[in-house]
Amino acid sequence: xxxxxxxxxxxxxxxxxxxxxxxxxxxxxxxxxxxxxxxxxxxxxxxxxxxxxxxxxxxxxxxxxxxxxxxxxxxxxxxxxxxxxxxxxxxxxxxxxxxxxxxxxxxxxxxxxxxxxxxxxxxxxxxxxxxxxxxxxxxxxxxxxxxxxxxxxxxxxxxxxxxxxxxxxxxxxxxxxxxxxxxxxxxxxxxxxxxxxxxxxxxxxxxxxxxxxxxxxxxxxxxxxxxxxxxxxxxxxxxxxxxxxxxxxxxxxxxxxxxxxxxxxxxxxxxxxxxxxxxxxxxxxxxxxxxxxxxxxxxxxxxxxxxxxxxxxxxxxxxxxxxxxxxxxxxxxxxxxxxxxxxxxxxxxxxxxxxxxxxxxxxxxxxxxxxxxxxxxxxx
Numbered sequence: 001x002x003x004x005x006x007x008x009x010x011x012x013x014x015x016x017x018x019x020x021x022x023x024x025x026x027x028x029x030x031x032x033x034x035x036x037x038x039x040x041x042x043x044x045x046x047x048x049x050x051x052x053x054x055x056x057x058x059x060x061x062x063x064x065x066x067x068x069x070x071x072x073x074x075x076x077x078x079x080x081x082x083x084x085x086x087x088x089x090x091x092x093x094x095x096x097x098x099x100x101x102x103x104x105x106x107x108x109x110x111x112x113x114x115x116x117x118x119x120x121x122x123x124x125x126x127x128x129x130x131x132x133x134x135x136x137x138x139x140x141x142x143x144x145x146x147x148x149x150x151x152x153x154x155x156x157x158x159x160x161x162x163x164x165x166x167x168x169x170x171x172x173x174x175x176x177x178x179x180x181x182x183x184x185x186x187x188x189x190x191x192x193x194x195x196x197x198x199x200x201x202x203x204x205x206x207x208x209x210x211x212x213x214x215x216x217x218x219x220x221x222x223x224x225x226x227x228x229x230x231x232x233x234x235x236x237x238x239x240x241x242x243x244x245x246x247x248x249x250x251x252x253x254x255x256x257x258x259x260x261x262x263x264x265x266x267x268x269x270x271x272x273x274x275x276x277x278x279x280x281x282x283x284x285x286x287x288x289x290x291x292x293x294x295x296x297x298x299x300x301x302x303x304x305x306x307x308x309x310x311x312x313x314x315x316x317x318x319x320x321x322x323x324x325x326x327x328x329x330x331x332x333x334x335x336x337x338x339x340x341x342x343x344x345x346x347x348x349x350x351x352x353x354x355x356x357x358x359x360x361x362x363x364x365x366x367x368x369x370x371x372x373x374x375x376x377x378x379x380x
Contacts, residue, residue: 006160007056010133012168013192014052014126018045019175019185021122039118041179047094047119051126054090055134066371066380067309070353071149078131079145087124091116094123136196138227138342140315149312156199158228162268167191199233205253206236209278213240213247225316227342231272239316239341246286246318250275250346274346290319298322300364301336301357307369310355316341320354334359337372350374 022044054077061072076082095116134141137159140151157164171188178184203226210224222242229235234254240247252275259273275281290298298319301307310317317338325333337356344351356377360366370377 006165007053009165009168010056010130011049011053012165012172013129013133013189015045015049016168016171016175016185016188017052017125017129018048018122020182020189021048021125022182039114043094043098043114044119044122046098047091048122048126050094051087051090051123052130054086054127055130066355067369070313071309074134074139074141074151075145075149076142078134078141078143080128080131080143081145081147083124083127083131087120087127088116090127091119091123094119136199138315151313154196154200155226156196156203156228156233158230160230161195161199163233164192164195167195195233199228202233202236202253203228205234206238206251209236209249209251209253210238210240213238213249213283214242217242217247219243225341227316227345229275229345231268232275235272235275237341237345241288244288244291246288246316246341248284248286248341249281251278251281252276253278271347286318288318290322294319295322295334297334297359297364298336301334301359301367302338304357304359304364304367306367307355307357310338310369313353314338314340323356332361335370355380 019041022041023039055074056077058073058075058077059069061069077086095114095118098114131141131143135143135152136154136157138153138155139159140153142149143152144150168188170191171184171186174184174187175181206226207224210226211220214220214222214224217240219240219242222240225239225241227237227239229237229250232252234252236251236253238249238251252272255275255277258276258280259269261270261273265273287294289302302311302317318341320337320339322337323333323335335356335358337354339351339354343353350373354372356370356372358368358370360368369380371380372378
């Protein structure tokens with residue numbers, strides 16, 4: 001299940017940062033012995049690559065279940081406050097693994113002078129660029145953990161952006177061809193940053209669409225949320241929340257004609273086709289809590305203390321359905337199921353982070369939380 005920038009992309013960004021920051025080895029001392037403070041390029045890039053991937057070690061939170069994962073993923077390991085500590089840890093481990101003696105590209109033993117201090121700068125840069133890489137997506141990153149657990153996100157880049165990753169990959173390939181030049185790393189990182197600027201432009205255009213819709217609803221103060229979608233920086237789902245209803249549209253802010261699909265159309269074109277020109281995109285109305293006919297216990301389920309983790313996590317929550325099981329003396333179980341609209345889009349099978357709370361009996365005290373996967377529910 002993909003919901004955040006992939007670890008490979010983070011590793012590439014860390015490698016390019018390390019190459020950009022690498023200090024060229026000084027000339028050998030008398031007798032042909034390298035300076036004891038020199039860090040070979042390969043060691044610096046390797047350390048930066050590991051540091052770039054390091055914050056995702058918090059995936060181990062899955063071992064303790066869904067709630068632990070949602071509460072802790074992109075938490076302390078993605079904290080700006082703790083980044084210096086993690087950088088020191090990664091630098092120390094890498095220095096320990098690489099040792100003070102390494103191998104030159106020719107395979108000969110060489111004095112490398114690799115210490116944790118000599119690797120610290122590239123490790124810190126790798127971790128920071130990882131944090132930034134997650135911050136630009138919409139999943140949210142707890143930048144100030146553990147002091148503050150609010151998720152922050154620019155929300156301009158889709159979870160997997162081939163153009164963003166491609167820019168970093170291009171820089172990595174060029175850096176391998178010209179290993180003693182910094183410009184390939186600067187080019188790859190610069191192109192990636194430029195791409196974020198393009199996605200920000202698309203976000204502003206999508207926000208304008210949502211604000212215009214709010215005006216037509218006679219609700220200029222309505223909440224507008226725009227969600228990046230795959231295949232194009234101008235593909236967005238626009239949500240306008242007014243009077244307990246989401247008004248949703250899947251738009252491409254630059255398209256003037258719908259994409260025509262044929263049997264030969266590639267998967268990228270198929271992913272992009274549902275996003276229509278703004279003037280042609282239909283607006284779907286979705287009741288946030290099920291509408292006037294929804295039973296009162298739906299909101300009781302949503303407000304239940306056992307569901308606090310999901311209220312904290314879900315930015316655009318919506319009721320999907322309710323289920324009930326009857327006993328001999330009345331309801332044995334009443335379940336309300338919710339999804340976060342950020343993670344569902346046309347062409348995606350199923351919606352991740354689909355949870356429900358089931359009230360036991362007629363009261364609201366006893367409850368059980370479940371995760372819905374397909375048609376199967378799993379206790380949390």
